[in-house]
Amino acid sequence: MGRNTRKRRTPLATKIVAGAAALAVGGGGLVWANFYASAHEEHGGHNRTRSAGAQVATIDCPDVGQKIRDVPDRARGEVDGELATMDSQITNAYQRLATTRRAQAGDSQFVQNSILGPLKDRRKAIIDRIQLEINRAGGRADDNLDELAACQGRPADQQQNGDGQDGDGQDGDGQDGGGQDDGQDQDGQNGDGQGQDDNGNGVAGPVADDFIDINDVQPNSRNSRNGLAADGDGGSTGTFTTDCGVNENNLFNSDNLIAAPGVDNGAHHTHDYVGNQDNDAFSSDEDLANADTSCQNQGDRSTYYWPVLRLQDGTQEFDANDQGGGAEGNIGKILKPAQAELKFVGSRQGDVVAMPKFLRIITGDAKSFTNGDANANTSWSCSGFEDRQVTDKYPLCPEGSQVLRTTNFQSCWDGQNIDSANHRDHMAFVQEDGSCPEGFQAVPQLQVRLAYDIPTPTVENGQVRNPYAVDSFPEQLHKPITDHNDFINVMDEDLMNEVVDCINRGEDCQ
Template sequence: MGRNTRKRRMPLATKAIAGVAALALGGGGLVWANFYASAHEENSPDNRTKSNAARQIATIDCPDVGQQLSDVPERARGEVDGELASMDQQITDAYQRLVTTRQAQAGDAQYVQNAILGPLKDRRKVLIDRIKLEIDRAGGKAPGNLDELAPCSGRPADQPQPTDGQNGGGQGQDNGQGQGDGQGQGDGQGQGEGQTPNDNGNGAAGPFAEDFIDINDVPPNARDLPNGLAANGRSGSRGSFTTKCGVNENKLYNSDNIIVAPGVANGAHHMHDYVGNQSNSSLSSDDDLVVAETSCQNQGDKSSYFWPVLRVQDGTQEFDAADQGGGAEGNVGRILQAEEAQLRFVGNKRSKVVAIPKLMRIITGDAKAFTNGLKNANTSYSCTGFEDRQSTDKYVLCPEGSRLVRTSNFQSCWDGQNTDSANHRDHVAFVQADGSCPNGFKAIPQLQVRLVYDVPTPTIENGQVKNPYAVDSFPEQLHKPITDHNDFINVMDESLMNKVVRCINQGKKCT
């Protein structure tokens, strides 16, 4: 099949930034080297102070407006999703301006605030006003606090700097009211200067040495997130159903997100692997999904299973090295194809399960968890032979002979009415501590995705990681492992879904 090449709508903001991205390309990856270029200019105490202050602002932290929109009338959702996608583009543009103006920042302590964050606040406010208007026109009522979400802030570095060889500053917000934009084309300073030493070709967009941990140092049977990974099926419905859909041998890739940004090209700002449904793009309608081809062995399963690709930052020039969603947005290196992709549905600890509605959308994890926080983070990394040890906030280093395991367990409670929700989360929920669903929710089969990769183990020397692997991410999320996530659209036919439910409720193991 190959990667998706259908013509898709490209927002004006995306077109505008494409020219800037082209200027910033070097060696196939976006030259984020300017992030630290000012550190090399002068060694006077004054200049060192200025450059250190500038280097502290590592990325842009913006409140997630979409997660606050729990009640958007159905007929306004398309327009609102489009505005939210434009808001994501604004952040991407602002982050690009941040990393291509480091020299200007070194000479002006207020540069980030005045030239980047201030304009971003103004532009976000315009889109927020549009969202409120669209909701009101459709007969809904927008949350009263949306205007408070317009300001963004600069987030200080919390990782070793490529040229320092030692730890940088801690996490935290800047002192100013964050605002910013990124529509600006930059002032040309610091562009095209080549890659910073030891930046793995991504120009300091991560990951960093402190993003990795030896699997032996991960405590067994412990995670620090509220959404556990334990299988649900223990007593209530103990069966399972495994669907075999391959590992994306067809190399179907795109940087769309049909769930969050339908109709918008590059709505994800990172590349996805797709298995199952072979017609998933931003342009796909429900009818397109239903009649599509599938990579699943059981042709009754046309569901779409998709996740961000994993890459090794080894200098490889992938097909998307100059593209939005790929190298032009800091996602560089060789795309890894999983050796195994296990897609398994299991039951509920306390009750029988009901069928997953056709065309139900579920997202697990949070692509913006680095700036949003851990509330919705829900993926983990481990190694074969060590799967009692699961790490979500660190990538793991596996010993020789062990392979990387990447796991996502989806929400398994449904509100009984909706196949999606305005923020793409409220229609589903995780089980409670005792394994039951929240009041008003029904247990559905829980999708568990287990991906296994043969990944060269990165090396860490003098506080720097060489040839790391990393999940694709929004540029401003710095390839943090906490941003990993997984997506599912149920397109099983009725007879197959009934089989899934029957197998699980009868305690059988089916394929």
């Protein structure tokens, strides 16, 4: 399978992460250790006594990027670069967490002293630079950003705390001692290569609890503050569907042009791209405007992208040893959608106005497992069961039913900006009655529906076999709640006006 091969520079931060990841690669993926310390262990057999205390499973850091406001335009590139470096620091710290389990078992303060403490210091230095860059550009940095420097360790069974800010203490003191080796636990699975919580594939997640039989989901029970459909019986009732394929051109990379422009591997996971064919971290608006498109309507050069789904079946993909791929725990066969429906709809409360060219929208949150669900959005379901939607579980679909990922984007624009400092504030979701918040106006709402043909995983004895999972930042453990979707509007003016007119006239166009 191919990938985006545009030559890009490799920043020092990426090289450092790659060096750390190289120590943690086994079987094409990031080596993972069990979530529980072992008080008694026989490496040659299967007898072992597990402690009742939960070991630190992942690293939970406050999301500085979502807290930043009012960054002057001329400082945004530098600030985004610093935030991407913070992401690399978390990835590096997580990799160290996952490869030092024996040392953690022998020292209850190892995680705090060797991982979380140094991470806090490094984050503090970057926060200081961010504040300086904002102030130099004529802005006024928030003096309280320093409070976001500290991270915590989260046990496997701990629920997301909503804001990730519980100080810098360690939640891993329930570890039983007994290990004196402070080297890396390269076998990762307590010696026999078959860990309880890695499904035997060498990476963390997904686990059995991340899946649910679609028949066990109650109809119309999804509780989400986001993702409301803007369209309805009143207002502008038309639709415009654009057909851009399912990434037949094999355009993949682990960049994030919106959140981390100019940063190689800014996403730390691989994206599918349809529409615009010049999508990487170094693409300018001019590049996007002049690029080819996979859309049938050549006036639509918009960028539509989302993290790939993978079947963890042992397949060695093109990125099996690369950053963003197997070196960061994203392993297995990349699954293309059988169908990708991209549809724009109207507003229940009235007409919509044209989107500005190069408007950027991120919906969902790639860090929802640690950030909490405030920005979680994408829904999971099965064909034939679309009244049953879940956000925090992968569905187990019956034979003949497709796995569905659906997303309703924010459709209220502030009328001025094509982006904002945290890449969210310039857009808003419709309110319960379909209207936009004060100061915002309705634009066509993008709705994305992806359908996949995936063999149904089996769950036996608390383990899931042959799971599928969304690519994620390593510390997010492939949780379904981290699914997200991205869009950059690069429709030409005539086509955007056609989209608006069609929707406002109540017609169905394509």
